Amino acid sequence: QRCSPKVCIVGSGPAGFYTAQQLIKARQDVEVDIYERLPVPFGLVRFGVAPDHPEVKNVINTFTQTARQSRCSFYGNVDVGTDVSVEELRQAYHAVVLSYGAEGNxxxxxxxxxxxxxxxxxxxxxxxxxxxxxxxxxxxxxxxxxxxxxxxxxxxxxxxxxxxxxxxxxxxxxxxxxxxxxxxxxxxxxxxxxxxxxxxxxxxxxxxxxxxxxxxxxxxxxxxxxxxxxxxxxxxxxxxxxxxxxxxxxxxxxxxxxxxxxxxxxxxxxxxxxxxxxxxxxxxxxxxxxxxxxxxxxxxxxxxxxxxxxxxxxxxxxxxxxxxxxxxYKSLPIDPSLPFDSRKAIVLNNMGRVQRAAGLYCSGWLKTGPTGVIATTMNNSFDTARSLVEDMDLGTLDVSVVKPGSQSVAALLEKRGVKPVTFSDWEKIDRVELSRGEAVGKPREKLLTVEEMLQVARS
Incomplete structure (x- = not known):
């Protein structure tokens, strides 16, 4: 039996989700795990788009379809670089895509x-x-x-x-x-x-x-x-x-x-x-x-x-x-081993392939710098996914060895007392926010603390 290529994506904003979407579409055997520091997904679509621009948030529907696919899993409340290292992810997966954006100023x-x-x-x-x-x-x-x-x-x-x-x-x-x-x-x-x-x-x-x-x-x-x-x-x-x-x-x-x-x-x-x-x-x-x-x-x-x-x-x-x-905005390196250009604040890469780091990729603002709209990020993420699939197809990325993927990461996280939030946990948070919003005539009333989010996720 051929083992399925396991890809891990760090960050669940537009870059992370578009990369995942393209990978799942391009190969019928690939399994994608998305790790996110917060208990809630979607990055700047949730936290950056202006409240009076609801139409821009429609991409959330597309991302939700991706997250619900059997070959895609979401692990929220996991801080890569703190709870688990990039190196540990590289050992567990065939490829790691860094899409955690630009959180510095x-x-x-x-x-x-x-x-x-x-x-x-x-x-x-x-x-x-x-x-x-x-x-x-x-x-x-x-x-x-x-x-x-x-x-x-x-x-x-x-x-x-x-x-x-x-x-x-x-x-x-x-x-x-x-x-x-x-x-x-x-x-x-x-x-x-x-x-x-x-x-x-x-x-x-x-x-x-x-x-x-x-x-x-x-x-x-x-x-x-x-x-x-x-x-x-x-x-x-x-x-x-x-x-x-x-x-x-x-x-x-x-x-x-x-x-x-x-x-x-x-x-x-x-x-x-x-x-x-x-x-x-x-x-x-x-x-x-x-x-x-x-x-x-x-x-x-x-x-x-x-x-x-x-x-x-x-x-x-x-x-x-x-x-x-x-x-x-400005990207920050989450790991000292990353080839990072601090002047441009990007990870050094060629078409999304991180320089001198086989199996490591990047997409989104970490790859290009903080420019462009969601559609720009979509195209740049699709490009990274294509680079990755090309490397699999050509064999420059070896996917023949069996990798444990989320199984070994889950064990590490459990040992470290970190409890990930699944996508269906997020959907509980989503339902609570929507109903709180409905009560006051708003599309949504957001939960404002990680504690509150986790409480609802685990209820």
Missing amino acids: RTMGVPGEDLAGVHAAKDFVGWYNGLPSCRQLRPDLSSETAVILGQGNVALDVARVLLSPLDILKMTDITQPALEALAESQVRRVLIVGRRGPVQVACTVKEVREMVNLPNARPEMVGADFEGVAEALKDLPRPRKRLTELMLKTALEVPGEKEQQRRSEASHAWGFRFFRSPVEILADPERSRTAGIRLAVNRLEGSGEGARAVLTGEVEDVTCGLVISSIG
């Missing part, structure tokens, strides 16, 4: 970034999305102005959540503590700051359109920031062109009567601020918390995607009590 590297009132966007998003490690965040929303550094879609998600009418948020799966905090929020104005210009922003047109149409909020742009942009339009690729046209129109066109009235009645405001880089977070007189931010004024050298921001020597101070840095 890039730091700004400016004085004052450790003051109260300064948060990484990933933590702020984790707070309103119910990531257990961000439960204690308690962001101070008592000042009028919030400054977000970075102009990607995550920055716009944060701005939207800060400014959205509560009636909208109440119908989402945002956490109860976040709803209560936002109900008391004094934030009326959000500035979204980027070091380059309108033509270089990292967000997409859909997100900007949502900002422009946000009820009870008016856009406040600086007309001068758009000098020369209209002329540059004709040379831009189509998606970038549509995005730039929308910003131009919002910044420079005199709105119609209805829109003018809407804007004048709005109690909240938002705006992009271009050509600015953080120099320092300014503290209040007691030096205990954020009172403002000093921004360097930049000019651009070059044009288009490759334009570089160069300091002009000018600075500008903005009074604010909340600074959210949305300058990127």
Whole structure:
């Protein structure tokens, strides 16, 4: 009897699930085990996607179909690198795929970034999305102005959540503590700051359109920031062109009567601020918390995607009590043996094959760096799965030896007092969250602590 190839995947976000899906489809004999540190699956689909973007979470249905297949098993509440080592997994499986994403934050590297009132966007998003490690965040929303550094879609998600009418948020799966905090929020104005210009922003047109149409909020742009942009339009690729046209129109066109009235009645405001880089977070007189931010004024050298921001020597101070840095997620090495490029924060790999480590693969943000949307991750994970299947087919990955797979890992975990959560345990958590949500008119009310999750899983 031919032994079946056993593959272990570390991380159950989109990268992990898409890799599993492709492997199971590509080979009828492969068995896939997915290990996840939390008791709940789906990674950033659960903890990163904005609560008011429920359609983006539809991929969960696809992942659930994969998880329910007989050749796929889920082991939640297992922290690879702590509960079991990568080396132990490599001994138990024919192949190990690292798909645990980017859980670190890039730091700004400016004085004052450790003051109260300064948060990484990933933590702020984790707070309103119910990531257990961000439960204690308690962001101070008592000042009028919030400054977000970075102009990607995550920055716009944060701005939207800060400014959205509560009636909208109440119908989402945002956490109860976040709803209560936002109900008391004094934030009326959000500035979204980027070091380059309108033509270089990292967000997409859909997100900007949502900002422009946000009820009870008016856009406040600086007309001068758009000098020369209209002329540059004709040379831009189509998606970038549509995005730039929308910003131009919002910044420079005199709105119609209805829109003018809407804007004048709005109690909240938002705006992009271009050509600015953080120099320092300014503290209040007691030096205990954020009172403002000093921004360097930049000019651009070059044009288009490759334009570089160069300091002009000018600075500008903005009074604010909340600074959210949305300058990127960062992968961390979970094992000292990994060939890790700490500058790019990725595992060194070739088409998903980890360098100098036979049988070790990677997919997702650990492989590419933290860029792109779920569809990007899907394609990159399918590529890794194809590399792995190719290695099996060519025999460069030997699958003829019998490997114990989850059997030996289960024994190790039991010895170490670690009790994994199965997919049907997760489905208990899911049912509880859905029914709690139903009781308050929300799609879901998330459990907020690992203890609570485990209690429900084991009930």
